[in-house]
Amino acid sequence: MARLGGDEFLLVMDSPDSHDAPAELASEAMKLLREPFQVGDWNELFMGASIGISLYPDHGRTPGELLTNADAAMFHAKSQGRNTWAFYAQELTEAASERLELEAHLRRAMERGEFAVHYQPQWDTATGQVTGAEALARWHHPEQGVISPGRFIPVAEESGLIIPLGERILRDACTFWEDYTRRTGHRLTLAVNLSGRQVALPDLAERILAILDETGLDPRLLELEFTESVLLEQHHGLLRLMQTLKARGVQFAIDDFGTGYSSLAYLKDLAVDRLKIDRTFVQDLPDDENDAEITAAVIAMAHNLRLTVTAEGVETEGQLAFLGRQGCDQWQGFLGSRPLPTAELETLLSAERHSGAGTSP
The missing domain is CATH 3.20.20.450 (EAL domain)
Structure with missing residues (x-):
């Protein structure tokens, strides 16, 4: 993980198992960021994040291409109301969102019998x-x-x-x-x-x-x-x-x-x-x-x-x-x-x- 500058950070995920893996990691990161932060003697601070995801080699074969397309995906996530994530390819975003939603329903179904x-x-x-x-x-x-x-x-x-x-x-x-x-x-x-x-x-x-x-x-x-x-x-x-x-x-x-x-x-x-x-x-x-x-x-x-x-x-x-x-x-x-x-x-x-x-x- 690296800080690119300002409030922008880059996370590189090596050889994810599937297209769903980056979406799961993004969801987990956003869940953790929603927790309040205690900074010094200040009151609790709350942060949000928008995450853009690009995949090699589908969305670029060089670091520059991947960064540019992840940046574009991040701005798309912001346009959706912030505090969300998006793939560079919209169909991947939809598929991953459906899969993660189904997983959440599945967990509740286990609890409810x-x-x-x-x-x-x-x-x-x-x-x-x-x-x-x-x-x-x-x-x-x-x-x-x-x-x-x-x-x-x-x-x-x-x-x-x-x-x-x-x-x-x-x-x-x-x-x-x-x-x-x-x-x-x-x-x-x-x-x-x-x-x-x-x-x-x-x-x-x-x-x-x-x-x-x-x-x-x-x-x-x-x-x-x-x-x-x-x-x-x-x-x-x-x-x-x-x-x-x-x-x-x-x-x-x-x-x-x-x-x-x-x-x-x-x-x-x-x-x-x-x-x-x-x-x-x-x-x-x-x-x-x-x-x-x-x-x-x-x-x-x-x-x-x-x-x-x-x-x-x-x-x-x-x-x-x-x-x-x-x-x-x-x-x-x-x-x-x-x-x-x-x-x-x-x-x-x-x-x-x-x-x-x-x-x-």
């Missing part, structure tokens, strides 16, 4: 019977209504809020699943997603075991899912996690398989139980020849490794018929059911139990 767990059923391809369900976070904002996971999950990941959110979803899901299992005697698998941030926690295994002990859920009914990117980035952490939890009977699955860069050696080392074929390979089945060949190859490879396979995003009878011919073990998707709140899920499962037959199309 605005999140609920919905469950998407999973079916056995051969018998048509429900074998379990995947727990999914749903945010019901009091003013904006349902906020898409595609909007709030990335923000939760970047801000670190995914850690308390993931823990809350796991606890709520395990609580409901244990209660349902105890009342009905119906033993189904509960699938819950793990983020890279969670897997990086050195005590994640202990946290999960504490939730299982607290809720009383049989660990053999829990299946934890992680993506291929988490597999590559957190390989050693996953290895420790799985060694601890598999000893208690917890199962593991690789989610969105085929969209990343998995190593078959990792599959062997980690001893996962299931591969989940990503919906991008399923959506054009059976007409797309490439997707059909890839899906068939993944199923055959998984079976050779003694893994079960679940296909995601199944929406048509044609897709399901193709998966059945290839020997895919299980599936989930809108053809069977959208993600359901607990009451609707119980209605579906009750209908299946009393009919004595599968509810799958």
